[in-house]
Amino acid sequence: MEQPGELRFDRASDLLERHRTRLRTGCARMDEVLGGGLLDRGITEIAGEASAGKTQLALQLIFQVQLPRSEGGLQGGALFLHAEGGEAPVKRLRQIGSAFARRWSSAGATVDRLCDNVFIDRIETADLLMNALRYRVPTLLATRAVRLVVIDSIAALFRTHLDDDLPRRSELLHAIAAEMQALSDRMHVAFVVLNQITDSVDTPDTPDAACTAVPAVSKRAALGLAWSHCVNTRLLLSRAQARPFAPPRLQPQLAQLGGALAEQQPRPGARVELRTMRVVLSPCVEQRSCEYVIDADGVRDATDDETAHG
Amino acid sequence: MAVSFPVAALVVPQEVKAKLLAHDYQSSADVLAVTPVQLSRDCAMSTSDAQRVSAASASASQPHALLAGAKTALELLDEERAEHPIVTFCKELDDVLGGGIRCKQITELCGEPGAGKTQMAMQLALDVQIPVELGGVGGQALYVDTEGSFVPDRVEQMARALCTHLRAAAAHSGSAADLAAAQRVSASGLLDGIHVCRVHSHREQVALVRMLPAFLAAHPLVRLVVVDSIAFHFRHGFDDYGARTRLLLSHALALLRVAVRHALAVLLVNQVTTKLAQPAPGSTAAGADADGGASVIAPALGETWAHVANTRIQLLKARVGAELERSALVDKSATTPRVSVAFQVTADGVRSARRRTAKRVLDELNGGAHGEQRVWQ
The missing domain is CATH 3.40.50.300 (P-loop containing nucleotide triphosphate hydrolases)
Known part of the structure; x- marks a missing residue:
């Protein structure tokens, strides 16, 4: 079934131009911390607590990837593999698409055309993902110019796996990662994998610990050490602690909406919540962090005003 | 000078060695004293086996043949240096x-x-x-x-x-x-x-x-x-x-x-x-x-x-205050005891770790700023 491809020897100097491309996130400070954006190949993991903005960032990337290369995109469509409970976030996708189309209207972007380049599929289990990566995804990639595959989320795929069979889980995770790596190189597609995090109160310096600024409690990405070895880049999103945000009258609405503020135009005087993105693992940039906000335009830089007041 | 080796040291199949020993061929010198034809008749083995035994005995009898490619410890030391x-x-x-x-x-x-x-x-x-x-x-x-x-x-x-x-x-x-x-x-x-x-x-x-x-x-x-x-x-x-x-x-x-x-x-x-x-x-x-x-x-x-x-x-990392401290533990080595050293990864690449001053350690403990007191190795 698996055929060894032809082994190629390249000089690093020849790879330099080929692999210099980055996928911009659409948030300038994030891009700066990432050294220009996400790698255009391999596996980038976005981990974070519920409503930290993982899906929001992923949906934005689905539109960013469609931009021409001169604008930091990869000039291709995206595939969204949905594994979390509930419906695929089609409504949010359209909302972010509308805002994105407004911003790029001069370049002829329309929300319909943007959404037409997005493929959505539902995946229930890790075995089904493996199957999709082997058969269905390559078929799609062969016929359509897809440059980004988002998996939301890898942790959800393993919810039915028993915790006591860790060796089997570790093997399956490595197999999935290897399949993604092979597809990434063969079809020139980048993988963005969302992951949940778990709180850990024991020794914070264990390998897969993705420590936040909060001492004693460390947030670490789910699926353990084996999966940590499989990702090329790991970004940790978190909602900043004890930051003042919208006035009290907005609070119930916010709770209802979770992190999805996309359809809410910022009201006069209302301040949006500051969030933090931290590079936890990367083969090419330092472990740095930056702040960002989520509003009607999607994920964007925190303005000086917000940072000062926050 | 021809050196004689016991039959047991010859590179031939075990059953061939058994036949040689059963017919009182004890060493490579004994084998080389007769022709392969004679050997095959004496030991009731095929002529091809007898020829193989003869050839093996002849090559084993060359000086240092069994140790071909071997070097002395001094030669190895010079090479390593x-x-x-x-x-x-x-x-x-x-x-x-x-x-x-x-x-x-x-x-x-x-x-x-x-x-x-x-x-x-x-x-x-x-x-x-x-x-x-x-x-x-x-x-x-x-x-x-x-x-x-x-x-x-x-x-x-x-x-x-x-x-x-x-x-x-x-x-x-x-x-x-x-x-x-x-x-x-x-x-x-x-x-x-x-x-x-x-x-x-x-x-x-x-x-x-x-x-x-x-x-x-x-x-x-x-x-x-x-x-x-x-x-x-x-x-x-x-x-x-x-x-x-x-x-x-x-x-x-x-x-x-x-x-x-x-x-x-x-x-x-x-x-x-x-x-x-x-x-x-x-x-x-x-x-x-x-x-x-x-x-x-x-x-x-x-x-x-x-x-x-x-x-x-083994490369290890630990978080000390806001800083990430990296160390390398030489865990198995024929030349050194188990020892751990600090290093850092900078924009320039892998480098020696900066030395932590007592002042900086104090600052870290107090959670204060320590950007200015860094001393570079």
């Missing part, structure tokens, strides 16, 4: 390793994700190219990328820093030859000196090592082979762990053979895994796990694998 090791650019680690990563050996580099394994491997792929005039090896590197973490523009960034460093070092020494050698080094030249091969399965990985002798014949300057990581493709796709271990060991043996034959260094990057076991020597305690059992972080690929590398270096 002539081989320059590859520097890591962390001086303390180089000192512990006796100058750096050794040729004709397998060095294993293991550590948790983000510990700096790939950074160290990329640094060594550049360092192997330091010209001989400047105390380097003057070679090239083959980088086998199994995980997709080789990022060329990061290597370029480190290559620029290496060029600057070499030029500064040559200017400091003031020798014209050094300066000329340093001027010949360029970032693009350094990137030209790294051959990259991407492999996507353990089959490709095994096939690549089989192809290595041909590749090395075409690129004789290669003095370092990096496999980053050896573990990734050996941690999936195997139903039978015994088969995996056998394939892995023969893979490592093939790499060692290449290392010795071509006098190059092999650097194998390994992952780590969590084990629910008694803390074995060489593993780092990671506290209690959710079930209350003690879990330890240990290099992946199992116990048998631990015997493969000549030198094993």
